[in-house]
Amino acid sequence: MQTFIKLRRNCNRKYTNPHVVDVQGNNFKELWAAIVIAIKTSSFIAIDTELSGLGSRKALLAESVEDRYKAICHAARTRSILSLGFACYKKLDNKADSTYLVQVYNLTLLCSEEYIIEPQSVQFLVQHGFDFNKQYAEGIPYCKGNDKGGDSHGVNMRSLFVELLRANKPLVVHNGLIDMVFLYQCFYAHLPDRLGTFIADLSQMFPSGIYDTKYATEYELRFTASYLEYAYKKCKLENSKAIAGGGSGSHVFLEFCKYTGNMQSYIDYRPCLDNQNQDGALNICVQFSAYGWCPNGSQCSMSHDTDLIIQHDEKIREDKRKKRKRKNKKKGSQGLSETCGSPQGKRSHFEEAEPDQAVPMSEPVLPEHQEKTASSEPTDAKHAFEPGKTASENVNEESQPEASSEAPDRPKEKKAEGGTHRAGFDAFMTGYIFAYAKNLTENTEESGTAFLIPACLNKLFLSGKSVPLHVAKSTFSKSSKAHVHKMEYVWGKSTAVNPEGTA
DSSP, rough: OOOHOOOEEEEOOOOOOOOOEEEOTTTTHHHHHHHHHHHHSSSEEEEEEESSSSOOHHHOOOOOOHHHHHHHHHHHSSSOEEEEEEEEEEOOTSSSEEEEEEEEEEEOOOEEEOOOOOOHHHHHHHTTTTHHHHHHHOEEEEEEOOTTTTTHHHHHHHHHHHHHHHHHHOEEEOOOOOHHHHHHHHOOOOOOSHHHHHHHHHHHOOTTTTTEHHHIIIIIISOOSHHEEEEEEEHHHHHHHHHHHHHOOOOEEEOOOOOOGGGGGGGOOOOOOOOOOSSOOOOOHHHHHHHSOOGGGGSSSSSHHHHHHHHHHHHHHHHHHHHHHHHHHHHHHHSSSOOOTTOTTTTTTTTTTTTTOOOOOOOOOOTTTTTOOOHHHHHHSSHEEEETEEEOOOOOOOOOOHHHOOOOTTTTTTOOOOOOHHHHHHHHHHHHHHHHHHHHHHOOOOOOOSSSGGGTEEOOOOOBBBOOEOOOTTTOOOOOOOHHHHHHHTSSOOOOBTTTTTO
């Protein structure tokens, strides 16, 4: 244990491979202290989950947010979390720029109660490297709902969740409403029946704030697409460009611990290579380009390579910029302006939509040689969610970075398929997006606020809606009884809240 806690930092600020620590039942106790220390000393924590299913996709996209919550609650009560990813980002104040020490953990879990596992979820996870044999043999056990006996004591998942709450760190998710509901049911308490009560509980569980990088990508960074892998690689590319350009302002750098001895056997070194230019026609899958998911999966003949998708989007963006510039110069018009802040291929963040009106998802960016058809955009919940995750959460790892950068001579009609879909690495990508957005905010705004990105504080993205879900207690909502009792245990004192159903 001492060997692990006193690990040296990797001082190479130009990082290559994120280090993901695999945690399961046979090493959970050994790594417990290190995980807790990483949580307590972090500046913010990013999380991600892998689920056994979600149930009806149509219900998850119901027009009423209350109905959506009920559908997610049903899924959380009948399904389970298969793995949980923690990415602890600690800002190093003695370093120049925005330098973070990052520790990433991938916890393989096994619910001790009966739960539904959907065939589509199994197929999806197996295709992306999830080891069900390992899960059933070595998964960390847990029970859902309220505490049972000594569940909140000792080395177990419920105790770890209590440590997360006590640390009082900003929590970062990507399209995280589903994650938050599952975390509450699996490691905290029985879910309340009403959305308002759940939100009231959530706002007190994480007083330092919850940040959704899906919302940040859509409304602050304003990228062409906002699914996790695209947003991460786009942030990484923009940060690399800023460093290479030598411009003013700080940049994001990462450091990782160097693991020695027995610890090396627990580490999964995830390849994370930079984009490289690849010339020639790009046969990009329109569906995957827009949503990070394709119904044809590995059988799709078009490219799912996110590096190529970003490169293609950049080319289209630059071509349109030049075209507008030539047009403006030719006409000599002063009324035309370049609205480069709005994402390519979508309305300016649904500005025309009414506050509670359901709006279509962002339109895919079409390669120039393809025509947009009616089938190019998903119209129902089935296409909006991939088994086990929401569409925007699905990194899918189908565009493996090393395939796009190390094998430029591969047939262009073949996409880079394969790799693994891991909660730990997804959490790492979520944290990186947040670190980049936070750094961008600090470079452009003079703000003394204690919150990291004020515009994104406590706003959870809602698919198909023009406004987010605000995590703030309403004057008309009360906290649940289970939450009040849990808070008393977490903080060791009574909380100044009135439980639901009390005077």
